[in-house]
Amino acid sequence: MANTRTTPSGTPTNVTQKHTRGGIGESTLRPDGTLKVTGEFAYSSDMWHEDMLWGQTLRSTVAHAEIVSIDVSEALAMPGVYSVLTYDDLPAEMKNYGLEIQDTPVLANGRVRHHGEPVALVAADHPETARRAAAKIKIDYRELPLVTDEASALAADAPLVHEGRDDHHAGHVPHPNIVHRQPIIRGNVEEARKRADVIVEGEYTFGMQDQAFLGPESGLAVPGEDGGVDLYVATQWLHSDLKQIAPVLGLPEEKVRMTLSGVGGAFGGREDISMQIHACLLALATNKPVKIVYNRFESFFGHVHRHPAKLHYEHGATKDGKLTHMKCRIVLDGGAYASASPAVVGNASSLSVGPYVLDDVDIEAIALYTNNPPCGAMRGFGAVQACFAYEAQMDKLAAKLGMDPVEFRQLNAMEMGTVMPTGQVVDSPAPVAELLRRVKARPLPPERQWESAGEGADVRALPGGLSNTTHGEGVVRGVGYAVGIKNVGFSEGFDDYSTARVRLEVINGEPVAMVHTAMAEVGQGGVTVHAQIARTELGVTQVTIHPADTQVGSAGSTSASRQTYMTGGAVKNTCEHVREALLEMGRRKNGSYHPAWAHAELLLEGGKVVTDGGEVLADIADILEDEAIDLELEFRHRPTVPFDLKTGQGDGHVQYTFAAHRAVVEVDTELGLVKVVELATAQDVGKALNMLSVVGQIQGGTTQGLGVAVMEEIIVDPKTAKVRNPSFTDYLIPTILDTPTIPVDVLELADPNAPYGLRGLGEAPTLSSTPAVLAAIRQATGLELNKTPIRPEALTGTL
Structure with a gap:
């Protein structure tokens, strides 16, 4: 059957899809799936080495203070302690690191800027000894004034969180306490406002969310005989870690060898350095292997979180329902260090309009x-954060105009050819109206099911399960809709590429492919997809996935919904070159x-070379004999450009992806409890390379959006800037008992610019599930509810 392959130039060429068992389009099972559900999978925290020491981090107990003195003598005197390190013991001139801005000290340098900042390290022969030794380190703090919100950050006499900034964003921000600012100006909002028959405004607050991954930060550093170090770690981007680790160790990159170990989830929380540098420092200082494993409490301080946000929106529309203009201001709290904040600002601003047609916008994100x-x-x-606000605005506008909220969205929905607020033309399918139609057309679950199910019915079998609501008279039904837009891949001119090495050889008389990339498998299923691509492109059955490490070129981060597009694209590209080399042989x-x-296009199927008519020409094994084809190639997507710092114009994104949700909730208005019965979703994935993984990703993202809607928030005390709930006892996440029915409707409208026509899909369902749940609760209660998460007191009026 015919398929479309995209060449590097973006020109489609017709080829024939190979029929190989376990190839593209099949729901092949994950090789690590059974091991994970049975508890046999080896995570990074399970690693062990002979004569291994244990590392422990001492963290600040205050949020902003000068370090007057540090006394480590008692810790060093403890039996079993091998090393104690502070900032003054760091070996290299480079003592800071960071994803984009190197503003984060390896250990606090005379000052701490947030609660839980690393101050000292201990290595000991037992984890309990290391913990007790860290507790004996005496630190004298002199507390400093706090910066906790926009008012305190931008006041005329505001303390500077980072004095003497010299990063590349410092020159275009109006205040040193602003990490980055991105305006987007298009059209004329003041003139467009005159055409509006209705105008709605809203102030929205989005809480700080934790990634809540299964496996806490952990890794093992082993000193090498060459003076280098081998690091086995759970991360999202091996080569980014490498570029940050090597300079502060004072080592060339080739002497810091990194291997991915078992990752227990990530969701962005492993993009930044956590224990990597600390373990390496202790290993080099003691000349012994050092393992660091955070407990759950420390994990809350060991990784970044989702930015809490304040968002102010204004929308206008004509009486027939057409949007006239949008004006918004988004303020993201980046905390003490930059991390990925500049890129988050770029996304928040450029996607702040949502999947709608709007020619007149005035946007600012900081x-x-x-x-x-x-x-x-x-x-x-x-x-x-942006989707939460703009979707609430869509409901407000529809209500003020007396229109159906879905029809209002469809009337303003973008499509292929729409010009984004940044001036970029959407050049692939954008089925926003169709996604909304599909979720709305789905039959609703019956109301008050506990009554219709009959006496003695098991409520665990009903949609919504055992989530926290009663079955009383005060339970009311609500239905809400939302749709969102997300970019795919690194944006704004970043040199986004991925590398794949593919080796084709004969083992025991059978052709076998080996795929080697540095892609971090964090649960997204890349290890399955890479094997499927190799089977499809090379026509072999046996494919080995080499462990990810830095002995191959970078695969970029497992984030931005990019890995199937980028590293999958790299595997496909390299396999195509291997195939051509085999055919030439x-x-x-x-x-x-x-x-x-002599045919230009010969096929590889089932370990054989065949013509398009099915005639077998040769066995792949006979062609290779004792030879092997081994290639390592890079793959890049089409270029992007930075957004203009004054107007926000520019083709800043690679690809867009869309998802829509319909939420059905039952709200106990007397107790303030919410039961989400169903979260139906529809999403365009371009091409489903593995439908089982596709559905799993959509359901997982939907559940994370549900969490931030009704329960998840890191509480930071505004007076002390200390985290009040760093545990899963007090930071609540959805369990299987809270998870509703999540029916998934998958569209496959190919993007002609992407490998196999696919779209990155893992993030989009997280956007629209949150506002859909909020919309349903609003519809049930009549309350405005402009803050996440919704707590019982917000529903019962006891705030």
């Missing part, structure tokens, strides 16, 4: 430096005996 916990990447990356060996070898 991220602040404060003394709150650092915030950075999390699934949805700036677009989540076959032509040299067999071409004079069979005219079919």
Whole structure:
């Protein structure tokens, strides 16, 4: 059957889809799936080394203070302690690191800027000894004034979180406590406002969300005989870690060898350095292997979180329902260090309009430096906060106009050819109206099911399960809709590429492919997809996935919904070159005996070379004999450009992806409890390379959006900037008992610019599930509800 392959230039060429068992389009099972559900999978925290020491981090107990003195003598005197390190013991001139801005000290240098900042390190022969030794380190703090919100950050006499900034964003921000600012101006909002028959405004507050991954930060550093170090770690981007680790160790990159170990989830929380540098420092200082494993409490301080946000929106529309203009201001709290805040600002601003047609916009997004916990990447990356606000605005407009909220959205929905507020033309399918139609057309679950199910019915079998609501008279039904837009891939001129090495050889008489990339498998299923691509492109059955490490070129981060597009694209690209090399080898060996070898397009199927008519020309194993084809190639998507710092114009994104949700909730208005019965979703994935993984990703992202809607928030005390709930006892996340029915409707409208026509899909469902749930609760209660998460007191009027 026909398929479309995209060449590097973006020109479609017709090829024939290979039929190989376990190839593209099949729901092949994950090789690590059974091990994970049975508890046999080896995570990074399970690693062990002979004569291994244990590392422990001492963290600040205050949010902003000068370090007057540090006394480590008692800790060093404890039996079993091998090393204690502070800032003054760091070996290299470079003592800071960071994803984009190197503003984060490896250990606090005379000052701490947030609660839980690393101050000292201990290595000991037992984890309990290391903990007790860290507790004996005496630190004298002199507390400093706090910066905790926009008012305190931008006041005329505001303390500077980072004095003497010299990063590349410092020159275009109006205040040193602003990490980055991105305006987007298009059209004329003041003139467009005159055409509006209705105008609605809203102030929205989005809470700080934790990634809540299963496996806390952990890794093992082993000193090498060459003076280098081998690091086995759970991360999202091996090569980014490497570029930050090597300079502060004072080592060349080739002497810091990194291997990915088992990752227990990530969702953006592993993009930043956590224990990597600390373990390496202790290993080099003691000349012994050092393992660091955070407990759950420390994990809340060991990684960044989702930016909390304040968002002010104004929309106008004509009486027939057409949007006239939008004006918004988005303030993201980046916390004490920059992390990914500049890129999050870029996403929040450029996607702040949502999947709608609007020619007149005035947008400003900023991220602040404060003394709150650092915030950075999390699934949805700036677009989540914006979607929460603009979808609430769509409901307000529809209500004021007396229109159906879905029909109002469809009337203003973008499509292929729409010009984004940044001036970029959407050049692939954008089925926003169709996604909304599909979720609305789905039959609703019956109301008050506990009554219709009959006496003795098991409520666990009903949609919504055992989530926290009663079955009393005060339970009312609500239905809400939302749709969102998310970019795919690194944006704004970033050199986004991925590398794949593919080796084709004969083992025991059978052709076998080996795929080697540095892609971090964090649960997204890349290890399955890479094997499917190799089977499809090379026509072999046996594919080995080499462990990810830095002995191959960078695969970029497992984030931005980019890995299937980028590293999958790299595997596909390299396999195509391996196939051409194999066919050329076959032509040299067999071409004079069979005219079919002269065909420009020969196929690889089931370990054989065949013509498009199915005639077998040769066995792949016979062509290779004792030879092997081994190639390593890079793959890049089409270029992007930075957004203009004054107007926000520019083709800043690679690809867009869309998802829509319909939420059905039951609200106990007397107790303020919410039961989400169903979260139906529809999403365009371009091409489903593995439908089982596709559905799993959509349902997982939907559930994370549900969490921030009704329960998830890191509480930071505004007076002390200290985290009040760093545990899963007090920071609540959805369990299987809270998870509703999540029916998934998958569209496959190919993007002609992407490998196999696919779209990155993992983040989009996280956007629209949150506002859909909020819309349903509003519809049930009549309350405005402009803050996440919704707590019982907000529903019962006891705030």
